[in-house]
Amino acid sequence: MDRNEIGVGLIGYGLGGRAFHAPYIVATPGMALRAVVSRDTAKVRSDLPAMRVVPTVEALLAEPAIDLVVVSSPDLLHAEHALAAIRAGKHVLVDKPFATTFADARRVAAEAVTRGRLLTVFHNRRWDADFLTLRRLIRDGILGEIAHVESHFDRWRPVPAATWKEARDGGSWLDLGPHLVDQALQLFGTPSGISADIATLREGSLATDYFNVVLRYPHRRVVLRSSKLAADHSLRFAVHGTRGSWIKHGVDPQESATVAGHMPGGDWGRDPIEGKFTDANGVSNAVANDRGDYRLFWAALAAAIRGEGANPVPASEALAVMEILETALCGS
Structure with a gap:
């Protein structure tokens, strides 16, 4: 065992642990996945044959060779597991949502400061191909002033x-809201107001399955939308500015690739579905996508733990997302 490596313990091996965390930990230089908390040892070892599987969070936190704990348990346990890991002296990565309440998220953030532990939240969609492309178009002024x-x-x-x-x-x-809120805050900052329509539309659904949330800015509206009753669900972005519009269909391919069992590497994160830019004269052209790469989050996290770089998603930014999420829930 190389103690110069960052030892990682993973809590949970559902979709998040299996597709968004374990493959990237294994692929990140300087990180080593050393144990997984799961009740299904066979599922873990079907992907990671030699992995140590432990039955409880307490057993994981007792492992001295684990420096970073990744919390990928059900949402209601995020705050509890993050607090326990911080108090055990571990750095912590919490899957989204940070917690189920803003108050719990603040408690976790405060504990990390008190204990001097690095705390980050997995807002991986900052490294989606489509989002990186949009950020470039805005930065370069291609779309002009964004209105909608x-x-x-x-x-x-x-x-x-x-x-x-x-x-x-x-x-x-x-x-899904945490992804869209975080991206909006990264592009445009804190809105001046929020309007929310959050509803349950499917028969038999036990939780809300639709949202249409509008973030209001002085001269801009940002609409965050999701429905589980959309047979045509290809639209990802529609962005309109004073110099033209950019329409993007299709989603970043990294999730589907890891779900299919592919390990991050090589020509990773290339989105083949190009967006379309229409200028003020009505002329349309395809826009090549930037390359998405969730590995950049993990490399930045490893550097931050070693004291060689900044936290890729500081707790303060994740708290801003939580505040928007809770405000929308209360106002819907």
Whole structure:
């Protein structure tokens, strides 16, 4: 065992642990995945044959060779598990949502400061190909002053699945909303107001499955939308500015690649579905996508733990996302 490596412990091996965390930890130079908390040893070892699987969070936190704990448990346990890991002297990465309440997220952030531990939240969609492309178009002034943005994460899931995720507190707003809110705050900062329509539209659904949330800025509106009753769910972004519009269909391919069992590496994160820019004269052209790469988050996190770089998602930024999420829930 190389003690110069950052030893990582993973809490949970559902979709998050299996597709968004374990493959990237394994692929990150200087990191070593040393243990996973799971009740399903066979599932973990089907992907990671030699992995140490422990039955409890307490057992994981007792491991002296673990420096970073990744919390990928159900939402309601995020704050509890993050606090326990920080108090055990570990650095912590919490999957989104940071917590189920703004108050709990603040407690976790305060504890990390008190204990001098690095705390970050997994807002990986900052490294999506489509988002990076949009950020470039805005930065380079291609679209002019942005007036209207629609950011979609739609699905076609007309029958609710019998899983905890379909009954989670906050429903799809706390599931998909964190991605869209974080991206909006990264591009445009804190809005001056919020209007929220968050609803349950599917028969038999135990949690909200639709949202249309408008972030109001003085001369801009940013609309965050998701429905699980969208048979045509290809639209990702529609952005309109004083110099033209950019329309993007299709989602970043990194999630589907890891779900399919591909390990990050090589020609990773290339989105083949190009967006279309239409200028003020009505002339349209395809826009090549920037390359998405979640590995950049993990490399930055490793550097931050070693004291060689900045936290890729500081707790203060994740708290700003949580405040918007909770404000929308209270006002819907």
